[in-house]
Amino acid sequence: MSALSSQRRRRSLAMLAATLSVVAAVPLLGYVGVRAILDSRGGTDALKNNLPVVAFPDTATAALITSNGAGRLTSVTVFVLNPAGIGGSVISVPVSADFGFTDDNRMSLQDAYEQGGLTDTVDALGSLLPLTINFSAELDPQQLDAVLAPYAPFPVQLTSTTAATAGHDEIPAGLRSLDSGQAVQVLTSSPAEGQLEASRRPNVEAIWVGVVSAVGTGHNSADVIAEVAPVSFDDLAAHLFAGTTQTRGLTVQALTPPQNPKNIDVEQLDRSEAVFVFASVCPGAMSPTADGPTFRLIAPPGFDAAVKRTIDKLLFFGGNIVSVDTTAAPQPGTVFYVPDDVLRVDAASTNLILGDFTFGTPTERIDGVDITVVLGTDYLSKAALS
DSSP: OOHHHHHHHHHHHHHHHHTGGGGTTSOHHHHHHHHHHHHOOOOOOHHHHHSOEEOOOOOOEEEEEEEOSSSOEEEEEEEEEOTTSSOEEEEEEOTTBBOSOSGGGOOBHHHHHHHHHHHHHHHHHHHHSSBOOOEEEEOOHHHHHHHHGGGOOEEEEESSOBOOBTTBOOBOSEEEEEOHHHHHHHHTOOOOTTOOGGGTHHHHHHHHHHHHHHHTTOSSGGGOOTTSOOOSHHHHHHHHTTSOEEEEEOOEEOOOTTTSTTOOSOBEEOHHHHHHHHHHHOGGGBOOOSSSOEEEEEOOTTOHHHHHHHHHHHHHTTOEEEEEEOOSOOOSSEEEEOSOHHHHHHHGGGHHHHOSEEEOOOSOEETTOSEEEEOOHHHHHHHHHO
């Protein structure tokens, strides 16, 4: 059995422990009641079978990795294409993110790269993120330069100095306008002597902020046919930067000495945030990892923290969140839409973690979604303070 396979077997238990504090106040009766919904996957009913079925739009994804040329992973970035076929999201994943999931087996994405290059890095990424990666690429400096050059120069706010490399001078901290070669220099650099990966993470994220800013509403869109799905990493990248693109990095949390006894450069990914981000931009690419039902969460703007806390709770109880929509009109009460009568009966037990709610009458069944929850402001306001 490979190391990565063994780590995946431990993931569920470790993630359970990681989110334990979120629901520590839920009484045992509530736990038993909530587990009822998450364990009830069987059964069918006439309503469910007669509803029209709709599917999430396809959202192609790709993973881009870079290294310093000496066997050290320097950046991992996920590209997500908009359903419209152009534009999308650029999400930076910390290379120090842990995929070992237990105190005595901490391993970062950098360790995965050291073990098996691109293949093991993408495999480890699949352990961290609940989504399907369609394409992947490891680009050397020349190849990455070719991808970025059409959009240069890039306005970038660097928080630390990037060391000089062959053919490139040192890049001081501060607001800079970088050409594509300098952007590659930042993405493929290593931390300064004695520094951890966290010290250069803001610079990596800043590069993508600069790229997105330079792309604006899209470049070379005439060369891209939005209706034709990408067939390679290069093809997806061309589609992505042919339209408006957004970017952000994922959050990691420092581990305590008992959690990281070997004191290696590794941090814990904020799991609920990662689910929130990807379920928002690519629900069609989400891959459930738990045995429980799949949820679609709908909320009005301004309650991201409360929605994230709700994700924490549902993940703890074995649920899968495959879609998050935070653009809905506000309403005071929470409403459940459950096409399956078996789940509908058991869903009544979840009021101990989601508050009081009513059942709405579903008019459609979303492929891959068992329960749609429209979160009310009464619940969200309390969840934001808890």
